[in-house]
Amino acid sequence: MPTRKAVFALSCAAVLMTACSAPTGPPVVSESATPSLSKAALTPAVRATARPSAQAEWKTYTTPDGQLAFDYPPDWNVKDRAREAAPGGVFVEVLSGAGKSMATLRTNIQTKPDCPAKYPYALMDSQVLPALKQDGAAPRFIFEGRDDHGSYPTRPASLAYGITSAPPPVGPSACPIFQFFDWGSGLAAFSGVYNPVVAAPGDTPDVDTPEAYTATEEYDEVRQTITSLRPAD
Template sequence: MAAVLVALSGCGAPASPGAGGSASPTVSPGASDSTASPGAGSQKATDSPASATASGSATLPAGWKTFTTSDGKLSFDLPAEWSIKDPAGAVPQGGGVFVEVRNPAGKSMATLRTNMVTGAECTTKQPYGMLDSEPLPALKQSGSTPRFTFESRQDNTATDPAKMTVLAYGITSSPEPTGPTACPIFHFFTWPPSGAMFGGVYNPFDTTPGNPPNVDTPEAYMGTPEYKNIRAMITSLRPAS
């Protein structure tokens, strides 16, 4: 599986999982993309006390903290020992945020970006797997409710076992695929003024420090505390109160 995923679909564009320990992005086969170029400028965000909760987060787990983006528009919860790099890179000239969440070993858990402009065409579909899915009504926009998903795409043309399967988790506004094949993974969701992303990549071939031991399948990974924490963090994303 590729060490890093670029998410694409019939109406989306790639997004890097962020800086800090991530490889350069590679485009999924069969898709063309178009993304607005980020400009200079950065914004600084702050952590809220663990007791600070907002709509969409019913109960803050013990030992967790709440993070609110520097523009005051979004909040999410995360384990207290995880850190946030803000900004994780250049943000669009028109504004937006770009933050990366890391575990104590420095491994990237997920990145959040807003004010993203996307556009792509799906030219090749691949066998897919939907491992996990949950609607996120707190992020509903214009009658559309995005979903948290953990999904896979299979490249039957690849000869390297590490590149045969792409696995990623994140929030998407795309309809759930039907039938045996689907466009490349599209982890972008509708958010003013255009779109946003909050997600990351699962790489069972990654042996760098900080990974759960003895995990080599997505099903096994879903049972780890790391995945459960990532899932709880991403699904806690909501408009800041």
């Protein structure tokens, strides 16, 4: 069983390695020896449902505007970062019990994707989220990656999990990761970045594959937290 890995979230300028504006090259997560996506990872694999988890004691968080709610483990915390929120939106950060940033939830984002180039695409996990359907279309939770070691051999693969309204890529390549979904009059994001060589306090860095990370308790907890997002009662 692999050790617990680090997952962190950033703002729009860097979060999810998205292309809010055209970058000069593939985004960098770390200069450490992060493994590239394996050949197996480049074949999209879909897990239909999350593994069971004892959620009887999980807590529920409702956003300050009363619009959305999600569940999270009892030893985790939610930090309100309202000063960094988009006008009329919310910005909260989900932290593990050790204080590691697991994901951020933002709403009322006014931006649009850019696609300066396409890179080899990997899909480790996917699940449709009917509770967040807008105009008849439901977004998906995905854990995905991009790899461009052919052009940038020293750059690690970009890996992220979150909710997206973007259509699935066709073929083996895709635009840079842009995990936003339609919500209200703008876009929202509930997502995080996966970096296997960044450790939280008390953890040891351990390079591993993104496929192996999906077998960990940490991944199950953050997956179930994100996929529990729903309109508040």
